[in-house]
Amino acid sequence: MGLAEWFWHHEYWLPPGATWEDMKDSADSHYPQPQDILLCIPGALLLTILRLLFERTIAQPLGRRLGVRDKLRPQAEPSATLESFYLQLGRSPREEELLSLAKQRDLPLRKLQTWLRQRRGQDRPRLLKKFCESSWRFTFYLISFFSGLALLYDKPWVWDHNLCWLRYPQQPLQPALGWFYLLELSFYCSLVATLPFDVKRKDFKEQIIHHIATITLISVSYCANLLRFGAMVMLLHDASDYILELAKVLHYLRWRRLCDAAFVAFALVFISSRLVLFPLLTYYFFVTKFQLFLISCLINVFLLVLQLLHIFWSYLIIQMIYRIILQGEKRKDARSDTEESEAEEPAESQG
Structure with missing residues (x-):
């Protein structure tokens, strides 16, 4: 038996008693084929x-028209030695490392700290860039959600x-x-491809795990013809x-x-859909009602990762709502709106 076989x-890939012969195309019926995911x-x-065109021709002009302006930031003086130090340790240097570098360069410690603060400021994403990214994701998710809703609402298997x-x-x-499925898969693949160039958020590692799990689930469920459940x-x-992306745009x-x-609406929808409906759908209607086989077990593992x-994320959201309501703190997007470097410039993340 060869590796592919x-x-x-x-x-x-299929439940006990089923074979690929059961999913062969005929004149009346077409079934998902693994090569389709390519x-x-x-x-x-x-x-x-399409995203690049959208951001340049729609999001950027719209953002400027609505008053989105990038803050003017002082530029750090060019220095090969300081630049090398910054690339290695500049984001979180220890005090002894700063003192050692200041002594080597014969620089006052305060001047070195100012240079590092300005250099970090140069790497912070511009407000207009964040606005464009969120505008694109809002547009896609909005179209995707209501297209999926229109596609599924009259299907009997959605309600039973x-x-x-x-x-x-x-x-x-x-x-x-099938096209809805492939559109979602293409979108998440595009998110992974552009991650190195997008705004790096606090939950960057969690985002990578989420995207990998999502791409795996979509691909595997398509090959196994689990499109009804997957959709x-x-x-x-x-x-x-x-709703989250809309809240970011408004922010x-x-x-x-x-x-x-918008954030309160997002919190209500997120918690009810991800902590109530999602586990109900995945556990009760998938784990308990479906025969287990290798691929279904793999799907269960990745569904658990998502959960x-x-x-x-729900913990962060509830934590932020608690601070807003009971402590009166200004709002920050605890899930993924705040970038890793934003802690050094809190004014940008205040609501």
């Missing part, structure tokens, strides 16, 4: 190009989850559902994502009351 063995490569490229598994895996692919999971995620515009209202991330 072993990898695609039906016992791994369309996410040109899809991700196309979405990246037992129908998700009716005659599985012999469930013909609906073209619109409902994606819709639950999109339900709160566009950058300094429309504080609207921003606070742990949901709990982590």
